[in-house]
Amino acid sequence: MSVSAAIRRPRPSRLIQPVSAIAIAVLLLGIPFWIVVVTAGKDQAEALNPNLALPSRWQLLENIAMVFEDGRMLAALAGSALVMIPSVLGVLLLGSMAAWILGRRRSKPLAFVYALAISGIVLPPAIVTIVLLLRQLGLAGTSVGLIGVYMGMYLSTVIFFVTGFIRTIPVELEEAARVDGASPMRVFWTIIRPLLTPVLSTATILICLYIWNDVFYALFIVGGRLDTLTLNLFQVASSGLYLKNWHLIFSYIILMSLPLLLIFMLAQRKIIAGVTSGAVK
Incomplete structure (x- = not known):
């Protein structure tokens, strides 16, 4: 491997910080958004305790219409x-x-x-x-x-x-x-x-x-x-x-x-x- 190729290739340690920042942002923003969407798609019994689980049957449109x-x-x-x-x-x-x-x-x-x-x-x-x-x-x-x-x-x-x-x-x-x-x-x-x-x-x-x-x-x-x-x-x-x-x-x-x-x-x-x-x- 040439010296120039080694210089151009990013070190794994340099990728840790941006990847970690992106992962934290996805978790902080994505999890609340996911809870809102999946809870809005459940019926009353399933939505009584909001969580990350998918609804057994999606009824998002019905809830929005109501x-x-x-x-x-x-x-x-x-x-x-x-x-x-x-x-x-x-x-x-x-x-x-x-x-x-x-x-x-x-x-x-x-x-x-x-x-x-x-x-x-x-x-x-x-x-x-x-x-x-x-x-x-x-x-x-x-x-x-x-x-x-x-x-x-x-x-x-x-x-x-x-x-x-x-x-x-x-x-x-x-x-x-x-x-x-x-x-x-x-x-x-x-x-x-x-x-x-x-x-x-x-x-x-x-x-x-x-x-x-x-x-x-x-x-x-x-x-x-x-x-x-x-x-x-x-x-x-x-x-x-x-x-x-x-x-x-x-x-x-x-x-x-x-x-x-x-x-x-x-x-x-x-x-x-x-x-x-x-x-x-």
Whole structure:
């Protein structure tokens, strides 16, 4: 065997770490997913104690149909969409415009504003204060109040992602547009916003995931007044319909996860591009 061939051949010890990492990831992600799917395909007796065993007879479609008919999913889906879509659009718009200013102008006051803006990533909001404030504003128990809470919570995420990305965009593009007489808003919409598509796609899927699966803030702010998927699942899982019926609960979880799964599959390339080019930088 030649020396060059021996150098090119990877040593077995070098393969242990990546193979171990992949195996751990498969176990951590694959086992819960497998339990959800196989339990959703069982009948009530077999699903009483969720495990890794296959069902004696698959009835996944029957369970999903039962959940869709008896679980009020259409109304809950409309409620989740009513809250999530305006929240995501509003936080992307305001966050990207704020990040453009923070990423282009360098000064100590703006550096302090940037630090304050992204502090929401690590500082959890106080739910008691939020509820009291919404009551004073007359927005408690309304979808508008919940949308405002979500926008305030996740504005830091968008600013953090987009600011780093904007700093990689050549400033000469904006200067050329200003020389041609473009206003600041026109520069943003025609030059900056199209370039932000990858990083905004990444922020979109993350914020959609947070809002779609949120039950804590929705329960305290609009609980009992607006139906969302997570609130509906919490209510029906505590009622007689789904009590200890794990096959129906997991079927509901599968249905609830499908919209975000489709969004991720359609925007996968842009999400990965946003992570590698914007968030890391």
